[in-house]
Amino acid sequence: MPDRNAQIIRQWEIIWSLRAPAGRTIKSLAAEHGVCTRTIRRDLAALESAGYPLVEEVDFTSAHGRKRWRLLEGFSNVPPVPLTREEAYAVLAATQAMRGLGDTPIGEAFHAALGKLRKAIKPLDAQMTRLSGTYLDDPEIERRYSDQHETILRLLRAVHQRELLDITYYAAHNDQVTRRTVAPIAFWRSGGELYLIAHCYLRDAPRNFRVDRFRSIEPATEEHPWPEDFDPADFLRHSFGPWVGEPRRVVLRFTGYEPGYFADLAVHPTQRVAAVEDGVLVTLEVAPSEHLARWLAGFGAEVRIVEPQELRAWVREIHAGALGSGE
Numbered sequence: 001m002p003d004r005n006a007q008i009i010r011q012w013e014i015i016w017s018l019r020a021p022a023g024r025t026i027k028s029l030a031a032e033h034g035v036c037t038r039t040i041r042r043d044l045a046a047l048e049s050a051g052y053p054l055v056e057e058v059d060f061t062s063a064h065g066r067k068r069w070r071l072l073e074g075f076s077n078v079p080p081v082p083l084t085r086e087e088a089y090a091v092l093a094a095t096q097a098m099r100g101l102g103d104t105p106i107g108e109a110f111h112a113a114l115g116k117l118r119k120a121i122k123p124l125d126a127q128m129t130r131l132s133g134t135y136l137d138d139p140e141i142e143r144r145y146s147d148q149h150e151t152i153l154r155l156l157r158a159v160h161q162r163e164l165l166d167i168t169y170y171a172a173h174n175d176q177v178t179r180r181t182v183a184p185i186a187f188w189r190s191g192g193e194l195y196l197i198a199h200c201y202l203r204d205a206p207r208n209f210r211v212d213r214f215r216s217i218e219p220a221t222e223e224h225p226w227p228e229d230f231d232p233a234d235f236l237r238h239s240f241g242p243w244v245g246e247p248r249r250v251v252l253r254f255t256g257y258e259p260g261y262f263a264d265l266a267v268h269p270t271q272r273v274a275a276v277e278d279g280v281l282v283t284l285e286v287a288p289s290e291h292l293a294r295w296l297a298g299f300g301a302e303v304r305i306v307e308p309q310e311l312r313a314w315v316r317e318i319h320a321g322a323l324g325s326g327e
Contacts, residue, residue, distance in 0.1 A: 017032075018071045019070075170213045183226055294318060
């Protein structure tokens with residue numbers, strides 16, 4: 001017994017694909033929907049019976065003169081796009097994720113695309129209203145980037161056009177402003193912040209730059225080779241939170257925990273967990289960072305940082321600062 005819902009959805013998708021002036025062949029429709037050509041022929045017959053004006057034409061540009069099907073030119077009475085509850089939920093989740101970028105070129109483009117979806121998907125607003133409140137993310141960690149509209153637009157164009165830039169950038173960790181030439185590669189969201197991942201020719205290495213800390217952006221005055229082999233995903237593989245540096249071996253001993261806790265927590269893709277007396281030993285290959293230090297400080301006396309030493313010092317400073325702030 002065929003799945004009636006699947007059949008209806010497939011026939012609706014066929015109608016929309018037949019709106020293209022060039023039409024479609026039965027063989028291509030069968031391959032797209034994972035059914036046999038006989039099923040597609042039955043679908044086309046059902047659509048004709050339902051009143052859709054289908055045109056069958058011979059494609060003389062094809063070596064075998066295959067027949068192509070399309071909707072009669074000028075016919076626009078196509079039913080709205082059906083959307084499952086799960087698909088509407090995915091749109092809702094994407095809308096939530098774009099909240100902090102609402103007044104930026106990225107957010108504006110997203111909402112323009114969403115507007116096009118609303119035209120094709122008539123019940124979209126009603127479905128999202130019904131689902132409202134069933135998907136939530138943390139609003140506290142999201143920075144609003146409306147003040148960086150022009151910065152993001154300039155960087156976005158540079159990423160798409162592979163344009164070298166001369167930038168002036170403020171680094172908060174050392175309170176310094178530097179000027180450097182970069183090759184913009186990709187944007188990265190982490191911890192509610194938006195970063196540009198770029199190859200920095202001053203350091204001759206990849207770096208990430210927080211978008212709200214750009215002071216100026218200009219076309220590069222000198223030529224440099226484009227970093228063709230740079231992979232942003234590989235660059236981020238050893239990051240822990242919104243900072244990237246050289247990966248180091250980080251060894252942590254947690255007292256009173258079982259290995260299963262960290263298996264479920266999935267601290268980092270590089271983590272290795274081993275049971276030891278009174279707890280577990282967790283080994284990571286990450287760039288030691290203030291973000292990692294603050295995460296470890298939350299465990300208090302339950303964690304001991306075996307290595308590296310500088311990470312231990314960062315955590316000690318965080319605890320000392322917290323104790324001092326209460327005086």
